[in-house]
Amino acid sequence: xxxxxxxxxxxxxxxxxxxxxxxxxxxxxxxxxxxxxxxxxxxxxxxxxxxxxxxxxxxxxxxxxxxxxxxxxxxxxxxxxxxxxxxxxxxxxxxxxxxxxxxxxxxxxxxxxxxxxxxxxxxxxxxxxxxxxxxxxxxxxxxxxxxxxxxxxxxxxxxxxxxxxxxxxxxxxxxxxxxxxxxxxxxxxxxxxxxxxxxxxxxxxxxxxxxxxxxxxxxxxxxxxxxxxxxxxxxxxxxxxxxxxxxxxxxxxxxxxxxxxxxxxxxxxxxxxxxxxxxxxxxxxxxxxxxxxxxxxxxxxxxxxxxxxxxxxxxxxxxxxxxxxxxxxxxxxxxxxxxxxxxxxxxxxxxxxxxxxxxxxxxxxxxxxxxxxxxxxxxxxx
Amino acid sequence: xxxxxxxxxxxxxxxxxxxxxxxxxxxxxxxxxxxxxxxxxxxxxxxxxxxxxxxxxxxxxxxxxxxxxxxxxxxxxxxxxxxxxxxxxxxxxxxxxxxxxxxxxxxxxxxxxxxxxxxxxxxxxxxxxxxxxxxxxxxxxxxxxxxxxxxxxxxxxxxxxxxxxxxxxxxxxxxxxxxxxxxxxxxxxxxxxxxxxxxxxxxxxxxxxxxxxxxxxxxxxxxxxxxxxxxxxxxxxxxxxxxxxxxxxxxxxxxxxxxxxxxxxxxxxxxxxxxxxxxxxxxxxxxxxxxxxxxxxxxxxxxxxxxxxxxxxxxxxxxxxxxxxxxxxxxxxxxxxxxxxxxxxxxxxxxxx
Numbered sequence: 001x002x003x004x005x006x007x008x009x010x011x012x013x014x015x016x017x018x019x020x021x022x023x024x025x026x027x028x029x030x031x032x033x034x035x036x037x038x039x040x041x042x043x044x045x046x047x048x049x050x051x052x053x054x055x056x057x058x059x060x061x062x063x064x065x066x067x068x069x070x071x072x073x074x075x076x077x078x079x080x081x082x083x084x085x086x087x088x089x090x091x092x093x094x095x096x097x098x099x100x101x102x103x104x105x106x107x108x109x110x111x112x113x114x115x116x117x118x119x120x121x122x123x124x125x126x127x128x129x130x131x132x133x134x135x136x137x138x139x140x141x142x143x144x145x146x147x148x149x150x151x152x153x154x155x156x157x158x159x160x161x162x163x164x165x166x167x168x169x170x171x172x173x174x175x176x177x178x179x180x181x182x183x184x185x186x187x188x189x190x191x192x193x194x195x196x197x198x199x200x201x202x203x204x205x206x207x208x209x210x211x212x213x214x215x216x217x218x219x220x221x222x223x224x225x226x227x228x229x230x231x232x233x234x235x236x237x238x239x240x241x242x243x244x245x246x247x248x249x250x251x252x253x254x255x256x257x258x259x260x261x262x263x264x265x266x267x268x269x270x271x272x273x274x275x276x277x278x279x280x281x282x283x284x285x286x287x288x289x290x291x292x293x294x295x296x297x298x299x300x301x302x303x304x305x306x307x308x309x310x311x312x313x314x315x316x317x318x319x320x321x322x323x324x325x326x327x328x329x330x331x332x333x334x335x336x337x338x339x340x341x342x343x344x345x346x347x348x349x350x351x352x353x354x355x356x357x358x359x360x361x362x363x364x365x366x367x368x369x370x371x372x373x374x375x376x377x378x379x380x381x382x
Numbered sequence: 383x384x385x386x387x388x389x390x391x392x393x394x395x396x397x398x399x400x401x402x403x404x405x406x407x408x409x410x411x412x413x414x415x416x417x418x419x420x421x422x423x424x425x426x427x428x429x430x431x432x433x434x435x436x437x438x439x440x441x442x443x444x445x446x447x448x449x450x451x452x453x454x455x456x457x458x459x460x461x462x463x464x465x466x467x468x469x470x471x472x473x474x475x476x477x478x479x480x481x482x483x484x485x486x487x488x489x490x491x492x493x494x495x496x497x498x499x500x501x502x503x504x505x506x507x508x509x510x511x512x513x514x515x516x517x518x519x520x521x522x523x524x525x526x527x528x529x530x531x532x533x534x535x536x537x538x539x540x541x542x543x544x545x546x547x548x549x550x551x552x553x554x555x556x557x558x559x560x561x562x563x564x565x566x567x568x569x570x571x572x573x574x575x576x577x578x579x580x581x582x583x584x585x586x587x588x589x590x591x592x593x594x595x596x597x598x599x600x601x602x603x604x605x606x607x608x609x610x611x612x613x614x615x616x617x618x619x620x621x622x623x624x625x626x627x628x629x630x631x632x633x634x635x636x637x638x639x640x641x642x643x644x645x646x647x648x649x650x651x652x653x654x655x656x657x658x659x660x661x662x663x664x665x666x667x668x669x670x671x672x673x674x675x676x677x678x679x680x681x682x683x684x685x686x687x688x689x690x691x692x693x694x695x696x697x698x699x700x701x702x703x704x705x706x707x708x709x710x711x712x713x714x715x716x717x718x719x720x721x722x723x724x725x726x727x728x729x730x731x732x733x734x735x
Contacts, residue, residue, distance in 0.1 A: 262505060265507045268568075271466060271569075271578075272520055272568075273492050273493075273497075275492055286510075286512075
C-alpha cells in the first residue's frame, strides 16, 4: 500500500516536471520575437516612478511646510522648509559628537569654537585641544586587552595600534575610529530598542522583519544617496548611513536572543515579582546577553565596513585615503590602508567584551574571520 | 471525591479553586460559552482547541501539601500556572486567602507574588549571569530590600539548603541537584506562604532525586508551608503528599489521601497507578485495623495507629495474639491480627481488605 502511494507521488512529480518543460518549450516556440509583442518584451509601465520619487523628495526637502527660523549670521528670520531644518539639526548634533571624540583623539579647536567663537580661539593661543599621543592610545589598548582576556589580547592590541602608527595612517585611523565610536553605540541602542519592541509586540515584529530583510539585502552603496540627500555631505551623513546599515543585525540578534530564553526563566522572573521594566532589564536582556553581544560585535564590524564606504559622501578617515589611493591605482597604499582598517577593527572588537564575563570562542572566531574579510573586501574594491 | 479536608473545613482555605477551565486555541472563550459548562475535550479538539484544565475544584489549607499527579499533557502544569496566574484561566474562580486572584490588577498581582508566593521550576530557571548568592537574593532585591538585608537573608537560605561555601559559584558550575537547591532557596527567600513546585525533581538522577525528596521533607518539617506540588511520578506523590490529585486530560480523576487512593481507586485510570504500589509502604495501621477487642484477647504489644504497616509488620507477625492499636494519647482504638497483615503483605493487590 505504502509503496503504491510512494510511486503515485513520484509519478505525480514526474508529470509536473514534464508539464513545466512542455510549457517552457511551447513559449519558446510560439512567442514571436518582436519588441512590440508584450509576451516578448514587457513595456516599462512604471519606469517613471524614480522621477516621481525624486520630485517628491525635492518637494519635501525644499518646499514642504516652510517655517520661520532665526539666522544668527544675518540676524534675521528666514523661511526654511521643516524637514530640511529637522534633518539638518540632527546632522549638526551628530557632527558635534563625532567632532568631539575626534578632537580628543587627534586634537583641534572646533569643539572649543562651538562653545565660544572663532575670534576667541584666535585671540587665545592656549585654547587648543591637544591630541592624545600614540603612546597613550597604544598603552590604553594594551591595558584594556590585558584586563579583558590576558596577555594574548594585550599583544594583539599593542601590535595592531603600533602598526597603524608606524605606517603613517594614524590620523585617518583615529578619524574613522571617532566616527565608529559615535555610530556603533547609537546603532546598539536603536537595535536593542527595536529588538525589544519586536519581542514584546507580534505586530511590530511582523512589520519589522520584512523591513530588515530588505535592509540587509540592499547593497551598501544604496544607503549613501538618501543619506546625502536628507542630511547633506560630510561625516554626519556618513555616520547616519553607517547607523542605518549597522542596526538591522542588532535588531535581529536581540530578537533571536530574547526568543531563545526558556519560558521558565521568564516565569521565574514574574514569580519573583518583577514588573515589566525589571523583567526586561534584569532577567530577559541579561539572559539573552550572549546573542546580544554577538549583535554588538556585528554592529562594530558593519560600522567599520560602512565607515570606509561612507567616504564617498564625505566621511573622513581611512576610507577617504583608500578612495584616493584607489583612484590613482596606488596598490601599496591600498593594501596598507586596508590593513590599518583591519587592525582598527581588531581593536574595536574588544568593546564586546566590556559586557561579557568571559570572551566566548564565537567572538574570537568572528574577530579573526571578519578582519580577513575586511582585507579581502578592500582588495576587491581595488 | 472529597474536595475538602474534613478536619479544617471551618478555616479559610489558603487556596480555593472553583471549577477552573483553561482552554487553549484561537476562539477558546467563544467555544467555552457555547459548551455551557459541559466541556468535552474530544469535541474541542476537533474545533482546534486544546483543553488544558477541565473543571478543577479543590481547597488547600494552611500547612497542607497537595501533590498533583498526572502524565505529561494531563494539564497539571497548566493548572499550576492558572493558580499562580502565569496564564489566565478561561473560566473559574481562584481565591488566595479569601481574596479573588483573577480580579486583581497588575499591581496587586506583583505585590502578592513578591510577598506570598514562591515557585520552583523543573529546569531550575536560574539567572545565568548571577552567582548563587545573587540568584537567591534576586526576589528580595526586586522587592526593594537593601543590599545588606537581602544578602544576609540569602546567606541564611544558602545555609538552609546546604550550599554553604558555594555562594559565589555561577549556576553553570553546579550540578543539577545543587542548581535545584538554589532554585528552592530562591523561592523561599521572601518567606512565602504558598509554595509552588513544578516537577522540581524530575530533571534529576534517581539517587539525587531521593536525596532531594528527603531534603524537601526536612525543609517542610521546619517551615510548614502550604504547598502545591506537581509531579508525574506516582511514587514521589505517595512519598510526599498529604493529599494527592490525579489528573487525566485536564480532569481531576481523584483527590484524596494517599491511603484512600491506594485502597479505593475511583476510576480505572487511577487503579492503573495504584495496582503495583506496595500497600504496606503507603497504608497506616489505622486503615486496616479491626474493631476493639476485649483486653484478655489482646497480646502484650501495642502499635500506634499512625505508623506505616511496613514499619511494624515484623513485630506484629511475631505475636501469637492480636495486638492492640493505640492513638496518640495511648488509648486502645482497635486491634490487628496476623492474618490481616499477611493479607496486606502477600495477598492479591486488587482485593479489598
